[in-house]
Amino acid sequence: MSVDTTLRVYATVTGSSAIFTTPAGVDEPLAATSGEDIRQVIVQRAATEARHAASAVELVTSGDHGDHRILVDSDGGIHRAKSAERRTEVPQFAEASEGKEVSTLAQEQEALGVAEALAPEPLPSAPVTRRSFIEDADTSALGRGGRALLAKLGLGPSRAQAERLAAERLVSQHWAGCRTAAVVNGKGGVGKTMTTAMLAAVFARHGGGNVLAWDNNDTRGTLGWRTEQGLYDTTVRDLLPAASDLLAPTAEISDIARFVHHQRVDRYDVLRSNPELLATHQRIEQAEFDTLMSVAARYYRLVFFDSGNDESAERWLRMVDSSYQLVIPTLAAPEPAESAALLLDALRERDDRSRSLADNAVVVVTQAEPTASAAAGRIAAGFRGTVREVARIPFDPALKSGPLRFDNLRRATQNAWLRVAAAVANGF
Structure with missing residues (x-):
């Protein structure tokens, strides 16, 4: 016994x-x-x-x-x-x-x-195909x-947990070749910088880094103001003259660190514009944008563009032409929502590729005030059926001002950004 x-x-x-x-x-x-x-x-x-x-x-x-x-x-x-x-x-x-x-x-x-x-499973009555001893690792x-x-x-994850696991699996993927997404809306102050930083953070934290947030803005881009500064006080204007060296066969992966600003906790890098210069001093033409894009693709697997408000600028148009996915942020208010809708209309009339980008866009409706839930719902409903996905971000004081840090957000807000990122991943 x-x-x-x-x-x-x-x-x-x-x-x-x-x-x-x-x-x-x-x-x-x-x-x-x-x-x-x-x-x-x-x-x-x-x-x-x-x-x-x-x-x-x-x-x-x-x-x-x-x-x-x-x-x-x-x-x-x-x-x-x-x-x-x-x-x-x-x-x-x-x-x-x-x-x-x-x-x-x-x-x-x-x-x-x-x-x-x-109860133990019964033994098979006839020979069966041998199962491999080697299985895919699931980490x-x-x-x-x-x-x-x-x-x-009956101990499985809840529906919310299962959805979160599925979203995490999507955003942790690594695609062959560099993937790009442009965050666009012709109106200022609608959450483009916030959306860029949050998407970069989600993808970098779950996918292991090599993610770039690029401030593609002629007119006082503020991505650098709301993110950490790295060891060097450099911007996109410093990167351009060094592009040929960075693209040389002898260049090392760490060479890019001199020109970008690493976010220590959220694990992505920021390529800053210079918010202290006038637009006339930092315009980037199509050829220069293409050179910068070649550098970004050499060193990063994902690039998120924080765009300016001038939809006629060469760097803005070239950004759209270089993107796999459009993300269109708006606040829960009529003016930014109308600006987003007009942008979608203009892209559909521009050319076939822009029309495809508009049809497959992800619209992000952010509730900027605690009392704007009903308005956010109405705005989101107005976009459904016109784009591939519409997502809502609840009110969170950590998004309104100050440094953009994923860990500073409420859990519900973090989950909402994870859902947005999963929708973007589906477009890659």
Whole structure:
């Protein structure tokens, strides 16, 4: 007769809360915060016990989602619990399991109502195609097998969590060749700089850097004012004379650091314009833009253009012609929304490629004031059906002024920007 030495923890689930019982029989209340799933909270608490024990623990749950048994390892990985045939005796439950005394695993499973779910799969009656021992690595928080088992046991991610995981997977992709997106609206003060910085941050944080936010603005671009300055006080005007050296076969990847400003936490780089110079002193013609684009494509996998307001400028038009995706920000107000709509109309009349960009654009409606939710809804509804995607950004004081930092945003705002980024990724 063998003795089962597996550590067990227990959880009784009621709504978004639970009572968690440690191996020592101590009860702890658990509660899910907004956006969390109580089942995931329980699994992470069990993982903590596994880390303390340096071995997997058996999690026995009961309550709103049924009765289940799974093994949880120290990293939060989920595995099937051992089958009934492998053990013939289990120790008594602690008081935390309501005083039940079960002498065999089969009786315990029957009491929990999970014998059928945990029964071993039957052996195949005929030879089957061999499954490869080598599988694609899944570096997400929970691998494919673990997610499947969670779902089977009713412990899978909530709908919101599943949508977030899907969005993160989209924005963490690496495409062959440099991908570009232009953030455009002919009216000033509608959130172009904010949108550029937030998209660059989301893609860089999830995809591992090599993302550039380019202030393509003749008239006092402010991207440099709302982002960190790097080691060198340089702008696009400094980069142009060095372009041939940066494109030389002997150039090194770190050479670009002299001309861009790295965002230490959000992990993207900024190519600044000079907001202290008049437009006449920093105009960029088509050939110069093409040279700068060659440099950007050499050193970066993603480029987001923060555009100016002059839609007739050569650098503005060349930016549009060089983009895979248009992102059109607007506030929840009639004037910026009308400006965005007029821009879409003009692009559809310009040429076939511009028409395609307009039809596949992503419109971002930002709620600039706490009381503008209804107006934001009306503006968003007015664009639906005219572009590929319309997204809304809730009011967040961290977006109104000061440095643009993704970590400064509220969780709901972060999730909203992640959805925008996923929509943009679909256009790449």
